[in-house]
Amino acid sequence: MMIAPTPFELFRQECQTVLTAVIEKTLPEVALPPINLRKTPNIEYGQLATSLCFELAKKLGQKPLDLAEKLVAAIDPSAFSLIDKVAPAGGGYINFHLNFAKFSELTLQSIKELDSQYGFVKTDTPQKIIVEHTSVNPLHPIHIGQARNPMIGDTLARILQYRGHEVSRHYYIDDVGRQSSVVAYGYLKLGKPQPTEKPDLFVGKIYTVTCCIVEINRLKQTRDRATELQNAADLVKANKELDEWLSIAVELKEKYPVLFEMLLAKIEEDPNPEEEINKLNRAYEDGQHEAKDLIREVSNLCLNGFQETMNRVNITYDSWDWESDLVWTPQVNQVMTQLKTTPYLSNEKGVLQFNADQVTQTLNLKTKLGLSPNNEIPPLTLVRADGTTLYTTRDIAYTIWKFKHANKVINVIGMEQSLAQLQLKLALYALNYTKQAENLFHFAYNLVTLPGYKMSSRRGHYITFDEVLNEAINRAHQEVTKRSPMLSPEEKQTIATFVGLGAVRYALIDVDPSKNVIFNWERVLNFETNSAPYVQYTHARATSILRKITNPPQNPNYELLTEQLEKELILTIASFPDMFIEATEYLKPNMIADYTNNLADKFNTFYNAYPVLKADTQQLTDARLTLVKAIQTVLKNALNLIGIVAPEKM
RNA sequence: GGGCGAGUAGCUCAGUACGGAUAGAGCAUCAGCCUUCUAAGCUGAGGGUCGAGGGUUCAAAUCCCUCCCCGUCCGCCA
Numbered sequence: 001m002m003i004a005p006t007p008f009e010l011f012r013q014e015c016q017t018v019l020t021a022v023i024e025k026t027l028p029e030v031a032l033p034p035i036n037l038r039k040t041p042n043i044e045y046g047q048l049a050t051s052l053c054f055e056l057a058k059k060l061g062q063k064p065l066d067l068a069e070k071l072v073a074a075i076d077p078s079a080f081s082l083i084d085k086v087a088p089a090g091g092g093y094i095n096f097h098l099n100f101a102k103f104s105e106l107t108l109q110s111i112k113e114l115d116s117q118y119g120f121v122k123t124d125t126p127q128k129i130i131v132e133h134t135s136v137n138p139l140h141p142i143h144i145g146q147a148r149n150p151m152i153g154d155t156l157a158r159i160l161q162y163r164g165h166e167v168s169r170h171y172y173i174d175d176v177g178r179q180s181s182v183v184a185y186g187y188l189k190l191g192k193p194q195p196t197e198k199p200d201l202f203v204g205k206i207y208t209v210t211c212c213i214v215e216i217n218r219l220k221q222t223r224d225r226a227t228e229l230q231n232a233a234d235l236v237k238a239n240k241e242l243d244e245w246l247s248i249a250v251e252l253k254e255k256y257p258v259l260f261e262m263l264l265a266k267i268e269e270d271p272n273p274e275e276e277i278n279k280l281n282r283a284y285e286d287g288q289h290e291a292k293d294l295i296r297e298v299s300n301l302c303l304n305g306f307q308e309t310m311n312r313v314n315i316t317y318d319s320w321d322w323e324s325d326l327v328w329t330p331q332v333n334q335v336m337t338q339l340k341t342t343p344y345l346s347n348e349k350g351v352l353q354f355n356a357d358q359v360t361q362t363l364n365l366k367t368k369l370g371l372s373p374n375n376e377i378p379p380l381t382l383v384r385a386d387g388t389t390l391y392t393t394r395d396i397a398y399t400i401w402k403f404k405h406a407n408k409v410i411n412v413i414g415m416e417q418s419l420a421q422l423q424l425k426l427a428l429y430a431l432n433y434t435k436q437a438e439n440l441f442h443f444a445y446n447l448v449t450l451p452g453y454k455m456s457s458r459r460g461h462y463i464t465f466d467e468v469l470n471e472a473i474n475r476a477h478q479e480v481t482k483r484s485p486m487l488s489p490e491e492k493q494t495i496a497t498f499v500g501l502g503a504v505r506y507a508l509i510d511v512d513p514s515k516n517v518i519f520n521w522e523r524v525l526n527f528e529t530n531s532a533p534y535v536q537y538t539h540a541r542a543t544s545i546l547r548k549i550t551n552p553p554q555n556p557n558y559e560l561l562t563e564q565l566e567k568e569l570i571l572t573i574a575s576f577p578d579m580f581i582e583a584t585e586y587l588k589p590n591m592i593a594d595y596t597n598n599l600a601d602k603f604n605t606f607y608n609a610y611p612v613l614k615a616d617t618q619q620l621t622d623a624r625l626t627l628v629k630a631i632q633t634v635l636k637n638a639l640n641l642i643g644i645v646a647p648e649k650m
Numbered sequence: 651g652g653g654c655g656a657g658u659a660g661c662u663c664a665g666u667a668c669g670g671a672u673a674g675a676g677c678a679u680c681a682g683c684c685u686u687c688u689a690a691g692c693u694g695a696g697g698g699u700c701g702a703g704g705g706u707u708c709a710a711a712u713c714c715c716u717c718c719c720c721g722u723c724c725g726c727c728a
Contacts, residue, residue, distance in 0.1 A: 482690095529675080529690090538691090608692045
């Protein structure tokens, strides 16, 4: 029995060979045009079609349909096993029809044989790839806006791994910067308390409240200074911001009265909290022990919470990379030394600027990088007047470090950081890391916003990812209880968990990453068609049929699968490997979610229309059972790609 | 002002990389289907100037140009 890892691709190749041969034979005078074979919009038109007669006809001064007829007449498909017939159609298409008897056998046998490996076609050029994703600052719980990142990132990592690449998932911990010092300052003021709840939630409250109090303090000073200097514009601005923060303070006081009062009392003891925070920040960058212990302690509390959350959705990381480690070791300094030898740095009173646009000009990169000639890349400040570095400066060092461990780097980072990511890439070019620059990819995704406003962690305006997961599981539990009251409490809980988690994961992966998403509960709590629960349910249904048989089908006759729906199902599962390759090569995780939904949809229609176990003949039952088994395998493999459980029962 | 991304049914979105046959789903609305393999399901109906205008082409949601609208970036923040 023949096995094909890519059954549909085999058919395509046969069609291509036939077509190439007939053109060379019939039209020796024409240069062979690129042969485009596309899936037909309708099964009546066969399975693949080409429109090349339209182009050829024009060159030859003939009617497209006449040409199509002439070519078809010269085709002898008998030498090819998967082509049933070739026919001219429409205004000049050539349609290729599959020999379903053979194709079904090939497809179903291949799936049976390859089983859990079916679809995962390995690349010819395996690479070491780092996927950096999540990288939420360790200041507050991961919120639903940020959760889109790990869902996309982990799916990318999964599909690349299944494609045969050596993938490493990295989490970049951004612990250098004022905000880490703010939360650490608040934590210290409270006397380094033990968390009384999930640690990231705990740290998040301290961060928000501290931020608010410190900010009000700062704005009051700004206001007083502006009053003194009679600077009307500054005064108006300060007052406006102050009003905003004061209203946030009211909210926070109501939400966390004890914490707020405690922090307020402690911070008021400080004559200058702002200065304390800056001091802590500098001490941390200098690697002083006390500061190190303190900030790492707070950060680790938060990160432990993150891991707990991500474990729920089965996401783990291979490497946790601390930004501060780059500062404490000579790595950042080395990069600066190297950059100073390039002609792209300018020094204005100690402030070092990187002239990114000049790099594009000197190395002639605008066209190469697909940038518009109008796109004048703004310069990037690398070093402040006080000698400290900035985020992107450290990111350059980090990226170089990553390339010591991989030959391709994919950064899953929000679209709003596109400019910084471009400047980073240009810095690599400037440093002559050309290969690395070419293999650095910014996988940009758009924001998740709440209806009416952007989520703000500093202001405490967010819905945490844990809340969303909990709510989804609760909702799923209600559904299971309603639909399957006879199940044991344990079973209900198990089902509710994978349904709820799956629903959230699917909802966040299903939309094209470049599209902005406005969060609403309806989207993640959808358990109907076009959701993970729908696909999971379909898988359970297929499993349920298979559970009822005592003996596996003996010598099924695939020629009996003649219904249109059966053919469409076979086509769909035969194309799974092609879909997988495309999703992986073009990094389109949402394609996989769409595919699972599409297959589930077709299966459910089939399920309703045709009996499997009680088909007219045992032979037909056997053939359909093999089909159901294959569909179950493909659904399971596809769900696995996007990190969603394929349940036996629900 | 400039860059980048988006604009497809009342709502949420596929389809655009590589132009092809009547532009597809789901939700919502309406009408049906559980003595038959799991009704988280299925069947059917209505619903479209594919943001606007021009161009290229035998053929444009898809390619090119102009414009409109929304988001986002253009920090000695991260």
